Amino acid sequence: MSVTLKDVAQAARVSVSTASRALTGTGLTSERTQQRLVRIARELGYRPNPIARGLKTGQSRLVALLVHNLTNASFQVMAEVVQARLKALGYQMLLCIGGDDPQQESDTLTTLVDHRIDGLIVVPTGKNGAQLKALAKDVPIVCLVRCDDATDLETVLADDPQGAYLGTRHLIELGHRRIGLIVGRQDTTSGRERLSGYVRALREAGITRDDTLIHAGHYVPETGVTCARKLLDLPRPPSAIFVANHEATLGVLRVTAERNIAIPDDLSLLCYEDMPWFEWHRPAISIVDNGARDLANLAVDRLLHRMDAKGNGNDGVREYRVGARLIKRDSCRHIDAPAPAKSGKSKSSSSKSSAAKSAKV
Amino acid sequence: MSVTLKDVAQAARVSVSTASRALTGTGLTSERTQQRLVRIARELGYRPNPIARGLKTGQSRLVALLVHNLTNASFQVMAEVVQARLKALGYQMLLCIGGDDPQQESDTLTTLVDHRIDGLIVVPTGKNGAQLKALAKDVPIVCLVRCDDATDLETVLADDPQGAYLGTRHLIELGHRRIGLIVGRQDTTSGRERLSGYVRALREAGITRDDTLIHAGHYVPETGVTCARKLLDLPRPPSAIFVANHEATLGVLRVTAERNIAIPDDLSLLCYEDMPWFEWHRPAISIVDNGARDLANLAVDRLLHRMDAKGNGNDGVREYRVGARLIKRDSCRHIDAPAPAKSGKSKSSSSKSSAAKSAKV
DNA sequence: CGATAGACTGCAAACGATTGCAGAAACGCT
DNA sequence: AGCGTTTCTGCAATCGTTTGCAGTCTATCG
Structure with a gap:
């Protein structure tokens, strides 16, 4: 069916071993x-069979990336x-x-090692800490975004405490004092860390923490709805979320939108993680970028390092943090500044009246 | 490192061949x-090595899916x-x-066959029609979403003519007569087909086609911006896009948003393909669903069929069409109905005045 | 009881590459 | 010329399976 090494060797009137050495460049040929x-191989259109090679060398030239889903924009860019x-x-x-299902994760992991992935x-x-730990003996592994406490695997994490701190500080600098926070469940690392960054920024600014402004929930739109309602229904609603x-x-x-609350005039809005449409939205939504791209790149770097080092690429560092950064767009506004009378923003003046409750903050 | 068939055979005091036959269930064992x-294998934790097996059988238990990107929501659900x-x-x-880059596609295809994918x-x-055609001799292939005219590969397509027809008809039924169309480039099948569906619906309704209402461009946000501007700047702008x-x-x-045009009161908006946030947007955006999920399922069905049929799973059918369907949400409105005075929609009344141009249609 | 079919089992050769080892060739040196 | 190096090449084993073929064993039947 396809051209094998033997075919090349025959065409060149040498043994298969010589052919192999010549083509892999193991230097032992004239x-x-x-x-x-090389020339003959090209002429014949020879392509080494990775399966056969893999059998002998134990490598597959396959590297796996295991993520929770593809709807999450971060996972998309990482992939x-x-x-x-x-x-x-x-x-x-x-x-x-x-x-994000342990059973599925476990299944996938076993079929992956079956396939002798290289990383x-x-x-x-x-x-599945135990399983991961066991696999780590055979295959270089790098954890991404989350760490598994049951293992001592090298992990590349977003700097959530700093990201949340940066975002909160930005809002404070814009004059906000009552800042609502909608955050992930507190039994996840990211949930806890983002809260801590928020709290730190508040403390630094001498603002006392108000727990009625803090809501935690799953990473789904519904959480946003219920938490936003709770925040806006407060006697003294926040001026920023x-x-x-x-x-x-x-x-x-x-x-x-339902309550005709104008952003950023009536309410400033800042989000964590980017989505492709955020910058197209009117107003374009300011974000704290968790650096998905950098995270992925670093993870690849570390993995390659481990793969090269054949077993002990352990440089002592266990946790890498990738810095977050603030991307200012149009959804946050200084609380004291008058609403700019720019064309195309006239909406705000009208909606302000109807959304009096939050505008009054 | 890991348990091999030989280990199992030794433990059971039989030959490797017997072990193989017993475990693969080739029926020739007592x-x-x-x-x-089977018991011993399980006890030892034996897992067959797909690489070794693949070398012998020429199969890899690997099936490839090649898409353009992961930012497209359709590709996500397909994946x-x-x-x-x-x-x-x-x-x-x-x-x-x-x-969507021919060079990359070509490279990927060759490494995929190197890896002896099963489908x-x-x-x-x-x-890369020629290359695909050549590969099709070795590997079962199914094309998805687009067809490659240079091949006679089995293809699973969305029913774009029908989808566009459905959408346009919906708008017509809502009383719209001037319907703007922003469509893909006319050198792509989908671009042409969607236009044809639109035209057909118009014709059926006895509306004469107005080419100033039709704009074609790449599948990027910028296209939307420029085309929308052109449409809205028309002396007689459309009442629906x-x-x-x-x-x-x-x-x-x-x-x-920039022009304070209220949807659906000032302008009805209908889109092709869903995005996760469309139903959360205010107003929730009505769409024509191309049926990504069904497309993917059908493609898998067809592929499995071909893989089973070992070479001639050709059932004569070359093109499968998956029906599109209309999902009505809140972004389209009957042109003659008065703006509902529902709470939370008051914005429209104010913005209507400032966006007089388009509201006057 | 012997022959023979039938049911299992094992040997050994593949699959397509890599690689240790030993032999061959070429070369320089005395 | 003879010897030792060095440089290249080929043989053959190996990776973990599958599978054709031949051999062994049991059972059945005449």
């Missing part, structure tokens, strides 16, 4: 035969980055979707 | 040894569907991202 073989980097190095990416980047559920997760943002936007 | 081996289906059957999905579902760029692609929708929404 310059002349080397070049001759694209990882794929691009790996391809450039001659690896194929096996993209697996675990659905693995995984966003762990946190429930920091939504520490992009799924919930959908819900918040819906509530503000 | 009931007793069969069960004994998730394909992955789920395949996993259930013991295949691993190789997800590849081709970026391929591809959204073709259309520029049908955006036949979801990326451009972003741009259209931005323009309407």
Whole structure:
């Protein structure tokens, strides 16, 4: 069916071993035969069979990326980055979707090692620590975004405490004092860390923390709806809301639209993580960028390092943090500044009256 | 490192061949040894090595899905569907991202066959017909969403003519006579087909086609911006816009927001393809659903069929069409009905005045 | 009781590459 | 010329399976 090494060897009238050495460049061949073989191989359209090679060498040129889903924008860019980097190095990416489900994760992991993957980047559920730990003996593994406390795996994390701090401080600098926070469940690391960053910024600014302004929930739009309602129904509603997760943002936007609350005039809105449409939205939504692209790149770097180091690429560092950064767009406004009378923003003046409750803050 | 067939055979005091036959269930073993081996294999934690097996059988249990990107919502759900289906059957999905770039597509295709994939579902760029055709001899292939005219590959397509027709008719039924269309480039099948559906609906309703209402462009937000501007700047702007692609929708929404055009009161908006946030947007955006989920499922069905049929799963059918359907939400309104005075919609009354131009239609 | 079919089992050769080892060739040196 | 190096090449084993073929064993039947 396809051209094998044997065919090349025969055509060149040498043994298979010589052909192999010449083509893999293991240097033990004379310059002349080397070049001759390369030429013949090209002429015949020879392509080494990775399966056969894998059987002998124990490698597959396959690297797996295991994420929870593809609807999350961060995972999308990570997948694209990882794929691009790996391809450039001659690896194929096996993209697996675990659905944040421990059982699925576990199944996937076993079939992946069956396939003798050369490396693995995984966003762990946190429930398969033992298995991961065992696999780590055979395969270089790097954890991404979340860490699995049951393992001592190298992990590349977003700097959530700093990101949340940066965002909150930004709002404070704009004069906001009552800042609502919609954050992830407190039994997740990211949930806890984002809260802590928020709290730190408040403390630094000498603002006392008001727990009625803090709401935690799952990373789904519904959370945004219910939390936004609670916040806006407060006797003294916040003048700004920091939504520490992009799924919930959908819900918040819906509530503000329903109540005719103008952003940023009546309410400033800041989100965590970017989505492609945020900058197209009117007003364009300011965000704290968790650096998905950087995270993915670093994870690949670390993985490649481990793969090269053959077993002990352990540099002592266990946790890498990728800095977050603030991207200012149009959804946050200084609380004391008068509403700009720019054309196309006239909406705000009209809606302000009807959304008196929150505008009065 | 890991348990091999030999280990199992030794533990059971039989030959490797017997072990192989017992575990693969090739029926040529006695009931007793069969069960004994299965038990022993399980005890030892034996897992067959797909690489070794693949070398002998020429199969890899790998099926590839090649799409353009992951930012497109349709591709996301397709990837998730394909992955789920395949996993259930013991295949691993190789997800590849081709970026709609012929060169990348070509490269990817060759490394995929190198890896001896058992099947391929591809959204073709259309520029590598010859290569695809050649590969089809070795590997079952199904094209998805787009067809490659240079091949005679089995293809699963969305029913774009019908979808566009459905959407346009819906708008007509709502009393619209001047319906703007923002559609894909006319050198793509989908671009042409969606236009044809639109035209057909118009003709059926006895509305004469007005080419100033039809704009074609790339599938990017910028297209939406420029086309929307052109449409709204028309002496007699349309009362409804049908955006036949979801990326451009972003741009259209931005323009309407900038100009304070209320949807659906001042302008009805209908989009092609769903995005997760469309139903959370206020107003929730009505769409024509291209049936990404169904498309993916059908593609998998067809591929599995071909894989089973070993070479001639050709049932004569070359093109499968998956029906589109209309999902009515809140962004389209009957042109003659008075603006509902529902609470939370008061915005429209104010903005109508400032966006007089388009409101006057 | 012997022959023979039938049911299992094992040997050994594949699949397509890599690689240790030993032999061959070429070369320089005394 | 003889010897030792060095450089290249080929043989053959190996990776973990599957599978054709031949051999063994049991059972059945005449």
